[in-house]
Amino acid sequence: MFDTTRANIEYSGAIGIDMICQEGKLPQIPAPFKGNIDIMELSSYISANGAEQIAMVIITVTNNSGGGQPVSMQNIKDTHQICAEHNIPFYIDACRFAENSYFIKLREKGYSDKSIIEIANEMFSYADGCTMSAKKDAFANIGGFLALRNEDLATTCRNLLVITEGFPTYGGLAGRDLEAIAIGLYEVMDENYLQYRIRSIEYLTQKIAAANVPVMLPAGGHAVYLDAKQFLPHIPVDQYPGQALVCALYIKGGIRSVEIGSLMFGKYDAFGKLIPANLELVRLAIPRRVYTQSHIDYVAEVIIQVYHERASIHGIIIIKESKLLRHFTAQMDLI
Ligand SMILES: Cc1ncc(COP(=O)(O)O)c(C=O)c1O
Incomplete structure (x- = not known):
């Protein structure tokens, strides 16, 4: 869902x-x-x-x-x-x-x-x-x-x-x-359009996978999904590695992505402890018929650079959150 x-x-x-x-x-x-x-x-x-x-x-x-x-x-x-x-x-x-x-x-x-x-x-x-x-x-x-x-x-x-x-x-x-x-x-x-669409996502996925960046395989339909758990193994799930990566990509290259992990789907147990989501992903959804190959090459370069600098990325703490769809409006800080 x-x-x-x-x-x-x-x-x-x-x-x-x-x-x-x-x-x-x-x-x-x-x-x-x-x-x-x-x-x-x-x-x-x-x-x-x-x-x-x-x-x-x-x-x-x-x-x-x-x-x-x-x-x-x-x-x-x-x-x-x-x-x-x-x-x-x-x-x-x-x-x-x-x-x-x-x-x-x-x-x-x-x-x-x-x-x-x-x-x-x-x-x-x-x-x-x-x-x-x-x-x-x-x-x-x-x-x-x-x-x-x-x-x-x-x-x-x-x-x-x-x-x-x-x-x-x-x-x-x-x-x-x-x-x-x-x-x-x-x-x-139109199959020509669909071929272009699916191939563009595959292109970015293959490019970053070749640089050993942990990414969901095979490439999906509309987006590239980074595996934040593998990307940032030093950040525990209750410090939201996916959201930390979202911030790092934006700070480094102005690239907007979204966390699909424990910020989006996590719940708390009766003691306030985080029950994490199954996966900690970062989605880069690609708008249809917008980008050229050089835009996508830029995105790949930024992701690879952030991957090389991953040890310096810190986790996230939530300061304020709502009960429903908290990831839409939560206020966070870097640890
Ligand atoms: C699979 C799926 N279902 C539903 C929605 C919700 O769409 P909308 O924001 O237009 O209500 C989305 C939006 O991203 C989606 O990806």
Whole structure:
């Protein structure tokens, strides 16, 4: 689950549980579909807790919190089957549906001759609905949508929409943004674009990996993810190595990145001790169709230089934080 998805789930009183596959928890061991759900874990959870306890299953394509890693068609199909057997609604967080479809085309048997739209259609055919932030694979500046198969549920959501975002024909968005989304959803499936997109991320990943910088492998869809735990082994997790690295990259080279680790996903136990996240990552999300190769070379040079100077980087202490989504507004200091 992405951070704001989890926060919305928790705000509604439910609990969000991540069920990432085992290979997704090992940043530097390459595997083709590290965004897959752990099917065994999902099945055992349903058996142990009962399907009626579970409001829905969400699969995020690609997995932004875990390295921009893709989900295989087989995994989507298996998840759909388990959910259907137990009558649990199955949704796709579809932000990066085109990048995920492209990875399926490149990496999954039986899909190399299929078009991106065919692959996307098959992916969505297994779901009861999807959420989409159009700022990602729709090339739009703003907006998104919720798509549902169930007519009654859709009517309920439309009614709620009127009192929250706006009338169903525009949902709080300007007409030009709706047009941008409608066009962007097709434009993003252009294979020449997708090849450029995935190759750019791979280029930066390979360049820094060649300099021994610890980085999530293989390269993900939309971003390069540094493994902060390995990058800064002298900083303990309760001093937030990911956030320390984010600051170091900004100070050294003006590069903006984001921590995806214990600042974003950490919790406290009853004694106020940090329960760390699975991974301590730093994400460098690359805007679509913005940078040239020399921009990316600059980013690589800065990362490599910071890596050489890593022993001088200090941890972080939190001075002030909020209960929900603390990483959005927390105040911190260098130790
Ligand atoms: C996988 C995923 N889901 C949901 C969101 C939330 O999108 P928005 O900020 O448009 O609500 C993001 C944003 O980065 C995301 O990556």
